[in-house]
Amino acid sequence: MTSRTSTITRHTKETQITISLGLDGSGRHSISTGVGFLDHMLTALAVHGLLDLDVQATGDLHIDAHHTIEDVGIVLGQCLDQALGDRKGIQRMGHDYVPMDEALGFVAVDLSGRPYAVFEAEWHVPMIGQFPTSLVEHFFESIAFHGRLNLHARVLYGRDDHHQAEALFKALARALRQAVEIDPKRRDVASTKGTLT
Numbered sequence: 001m002t003s004r005t006s007t008i009t010r011h012t013k014e015t016q017i018t019i020s021l022g023l024d025g026s027g028r029h030s031i032s033t034g035v036g037f038l039d040h041m042l043t044a045l046a047v048h049g050l051l052d053l054d055v056q057a058t059g060d061l062h063i064d065a066h067h068t069i070e071d072v073g074i075v076l077g078q079c080l081d082q083a084l085g086d087r088k089g090i091q092r093m094g095h096d097y098v099p100m101d102e103a104l105g106f107v108a109v110d111l112s113g114r115p116y117a118v119f120e121a122e123w124h125v126p127m128i129g130q131f132p133t134s135l136v137e138h139f140f141e142s143i144a145f146h147g148r149l150n151l152h153a154r155v156l157y158g159r160d161d162h163h164q165a166e167a168l169f170k171a172l173a174r175a176l177r178q179a180v181e182i183d184p185k186r187r188d189v190a191s192t193k194g195t196l197t
Helices: 036-049 066-084 134-147 161-180
Strands: 005-011 015-022 029-032 052-059 093-100 103-110 116-120 150-157
Touching (some): 005 066, 029 036, 036 161, 052 066, 093 161, 134 150
Parallel strands (some): 029 052, 116 150
Antiparallel strands (some): 005 015, 015 052, 093 103
């Protein structure tokens, strides 16, 4: 099996980002974005998804965290797409529920090559640290569209926004862990069409 890894750098006038991703990892991670809650969520993504993940990002945080969060999502999606290659032999789909104290999150993914995102969550406060709660949805959308996957995410219930967001990121990690796994019984792509596009 070829190495399922990728490294992508994106430099704009707003952000400078380099991300390296390994799909067949052990959860090793080095995360630095300047946005503490984003670092915390990306660490959870690596650990619970068994992804080797290196994220080094600097952005115009003197304005706000929007560009940094958005662009990290874009590059992470691109890394996922590149690391998947032709997507032959993968399980393709995965889903999981994750409880976080009083909150329960659910994520389902299909690495179909066709981007789509459905997101359902109600937030109680505008910010978690430096992370606007409105950008949780946008971050998931960015991964879905740039990673070319179908992603459904839902907070079933909860009171604490930190717990709700963390449940979603952990559920995403575990869903991706299932979906990227190689099926030893499958030689081609998991599609009746014979292609994932």
